[in-house]
Amino acid sequence: MHGVKKIVIAGGGTAGWMCAAALSKLLGKNLDITLVESDEIGTVGVGEATIPTLHIFHELLGINEREFMSATNATIKLGISFENWKDLKEDYLHSFGFLGTDCWAAQFHHFWLKANQLGMAQPIGDYCVEHLATRVGRFGVHPNQERNHAYHLDASLYAKFLKGIADKFGVKRREGKIVDVKVGAKDGNIQSLSLDSGEVIEGDLFIDCTGFRGLLIEDALHTGYDDWSHWLPCDRAIAVQTTAKKSPALYTRSIAHDAGWQWQIPLQSRMGNGMVFCSKYWTDEQALAVLKENLTGECLNEPRVIPFRTGTRRLHWNKNCVALGLASGFIEPLESTSIHLIQRSIVKLMLLFPKDEIKQADRDEFNRQTREELEHIRDFIVLHYRVTDRTDTPFWRHCKQMAIPDTLQHRLSLFDETGRLYKYDKDLFGEASWVQVMLGQGVSPKSYHPIVDLMGRDELNRFMSSNLTSVQQSVDAFPLYSDFLKKYCPYKDEGLDLRKKNTIESVKFSFNKESLPVITPMGLNSTPIVLLDSVTNDGGAALRQIAKTLDFEFDTNTMYPGVRAQLPREYVLGVLDKMDGAIRQTYKIPPTLKTNVVQASFSLLTQEEKSLTPFQKVPHFDSTNPYFFAILHYLSTGDHGGTGFFRHEPTNLESIDVETKALYMNAINQSAKSTGFGSEGYIKAANDEFDLYHQVDYRTDRLVSYPGSLLHSTVVKPELDIGWDVDTGRLTANIFIVYE
Structure with missing residues (x-):
């Protein structure tokens, strides 16, 4: 190999796009970077919690925190609440940050141990800013503040956010499945990847982000795997x-x-x-x-059920292949370390990036550091299982009795006998984390450092009170967390932004000026709905053609049983121009309220009946807000299912407001537990619980508008409605508006 110029990243997701963004921005001026991923292969994506070290990665890439949090639906994370781990009905909080004031010879917890024995101490969490802030619900960001907070985030949105950075710095994305990995007969290095399209992608350095399978690091290079399930017995997850x-x-x-x-x-x-x-x-x-x-x-x-095996690859950099994320191994997500490990490997790779040829010494150092860090994290996770008072089930009896790594046993013995803890080189978790989990799991040290006894009782009391006051003052300076989140980084679903120009250049459709709204009353309360036929001049043909050019995706923020894509801006403005006046007049909307678009999307019904959740089998409501309305445009040709409006017989409810929501939800929750709402799939007619009191028949190019509070559902014709083909499936345009 003569220099590393071509980098091939196999797999997207969080690992792939973190790597692509970092390498392209920080090292990419002279690199050719290609990322290969397939839309047909899903990502695991269960890890949505991080730890504070992510700040380092974001600072390297120049990521603005507010923009990142808004784009990824993120919230602040200050710790983890462990419930029923020490014993049933016993909880503790492992928070980020630091505990009190250390001295040169002993950490703060030694002083706390003596003060606690003397009855002069509060719970140890009261001496940590992040611990107290978590419990009282206060948080803010100030200049020069310690970055001791982490995030909860949407992993798929995070990958999309990072992809935007990678795109700016020239990363090329190739769509397709990897069907073959070519390995050189002489040197054993990976030479190229072959895709199902027939394309061959050559490279000098390959990054394996293919998940548990390890398509490159294991299937091609046979690196080997060290199984840690004898220490970490859990082997499946459901998300x-x-x-x-x-x-x-x-x-x-x-x-x-x-x-x-x-x-x-x-x-x-x-x-x-x-x-x-x-x-x-x-x-x-x-x-x-x-x-x-x-x-x-x-x-x-x-x-989703996700099988896994805890452990690690024996080499994380083998030949010219570096494994990241799940391809490198897996330590279960108990302390949210997955994204951190991806980040650490990327940073190590950049620090050890070869100038010319890949050197064995660099590979060895990368593997040594990675292994050392993994083993420290492994020990910290095992601690939670092994040190417990629970003996109530066979699983917990096994955990309490199982053998543990010698390295963990040493830490436990040292803390138990002397109260001492040390942060080792490459150790992710500091003394404060080990102290909180040790104490939380029930390890109570027999002694503390002798320097504590140099402090008299009154001096110790003043010292503890001073620490307590300092923490309280810091927390009091924070705003309420709920207020902070709303002002600092509100998440906006990526629906239609009416301020942006439409990105579809070939939008050519026109509205029928002759079509007029028809008001139809229905139900016990004579609730009006608005119908409009022959909405466009071409029967919706142009809109169907536009839909064929778009990438439809699952909407993870709703229960819609299908896929969606963004509607053209001009179309939404045109619909509002035709319908806003009719809606305002029909429903007596105060003229002072403005029209706001909540969501605007093409929708295509794709979910098979056998995979429906219980709540997808019953009529739903969109909102309890009386000024929230749905506008639905039938676009497919053919005899598809219309829209049904239902009355819930046990409660006699046709619409749901703030006052009746609890009544309705409690009733259907009981039905879900007792019957699962049956196994018939989509609701297609009246049944013992719901009366279909009105149905809008499906007609191509028909538009219907109704209050979002009404109980309604698509009256599905499975043989016609369920499918991924825009030409033959049930394609609609859905616009949700609210008057505020």
Whole structure:
């Protein structure tokens, strides 16, 4: 090999686009960087929580925090709440930041240990700014502030955000599946990747971001894998997203169950949820049942089961291939270290980047540092399982009795006997983290450093009080977290921005000036809906043609059972021009309220009936706001299903407002638990629980508008409506507006 000029990144997702963004911006002037990914291959994407070290990566790339958080639906994370880990109904918080004031010979916790024995100390978390701020719900960003906060984020949006950086610095993306990896017979280096399209991509250095499979590092180079499941017995995860039921918290929840643990990660508009468990003690069905019992909010997607094996590749840089992310190994997400490990490997690669040929010494150093850091993190995770008082289930009895690495045993013995802890070279977690988890899991040191006894009782009391006051003053200076989030980085769904020019150059459609709205009353309350036929002059043909040119994606922020793409700006403005007056007059909207577009998208029904969640089988409402309206335009040709409006028989509700929402949700939650709403799939007619009191028949180029509070549903014709083909599937244009 003569110099490294061509870099090929195999796989996208968080790992691939982090690498592409960093290498292209920081080293890319003389590099040719290509990233290969396939839209047909999904990413695992369960890791949505980070640790504070991400600031280092963002500072290197010059990423603005507010822009990043707004773009990725992010919230602030100050720690993790561990519930039922030490024992049932016993919780503790592992926060970021530092504990109190250290001295030259001993950390703060030694002084706290004595003060606690004398009854002069508050809980140790009161001496940490981040710990107290988490509990009282206050946070802010000030100049020169310690960057001790991390984030909860949407991993798919983060990858998209990083892709934008990589695009600016010349990274080339190739779409396609890798079907072959060519390895040189003489030197064993990877020479090229072959795609299913027939394209061959050659490179000097290859980055494997292909996930658990390790298509390059393992399948091609046979690097080997060290299994750590004897220390970390969980081997499966289930991930699902739900609607947000309340304002996001400043922490991740980790809730221990009988054979594993559940995570809750709050984003601005939804909640990330999952269950990590051991298949030796729970089946997938058992784990899923426990997860569903403990979910808050409504499911936004179908739960996914993800098998994994904890451990590490024996080499992370083998030949001319560097493995990142899941391809390099996996330590379960208990302390949110996955993105950190990707970041660390990228930084190490840049520090050891070859000037000419790849040197064995550089590979060895990369592997040594990576292995050392992984083993420290592994020990910290094992600590949570091994040091516990739980003996109530076979899983926890196994954890309590299992052998542990000698390196962890040394740390435990040292802290138990003397209260001493040390942060080693390449150790991610500092003394404050080890102290909080050790104490939280029930390790109480038998002694403390003798220098503490040089401080008299009164002096110790003043010292502890001073630390307490300092922390309290810092936290009091923060605003309420909910206020901070709204002002600092509000997330805006990437729907239609009416201020932007349309990016589709060939938009050619026109509205039928002769078509006039028809008002139709329906239901017990004679609620009017607005109908408009022959909306366009070409029966929607131009809009269907535009839809064929767009990339449709799943909308993870709603329960819509299909895919969506952005509507043309000119079309939305045209619809509002025709409909705004009719809606205002029909529903008596106060003239002082302005029209705001919440979402505007092409929608294509694609989800098969067998994969529906219980709540996708029942009529839904869009909003409890009385000034929220849906505008639906039928665009497909053919005899597709129309829109049905339903009455919930047990409560006699046809529409849902703030006062009746709890009544309705409680009723259908009970039905979901008892019957799952049946197994018939989409609701297509009246049943024992819902009466179909009005149906708008499907007619191509028909437009219907109705209040978002009404219970409604597509009356699906599965044989015609479900499909990915714009020409034959059920294509609609959906615009949601609110008057504010």
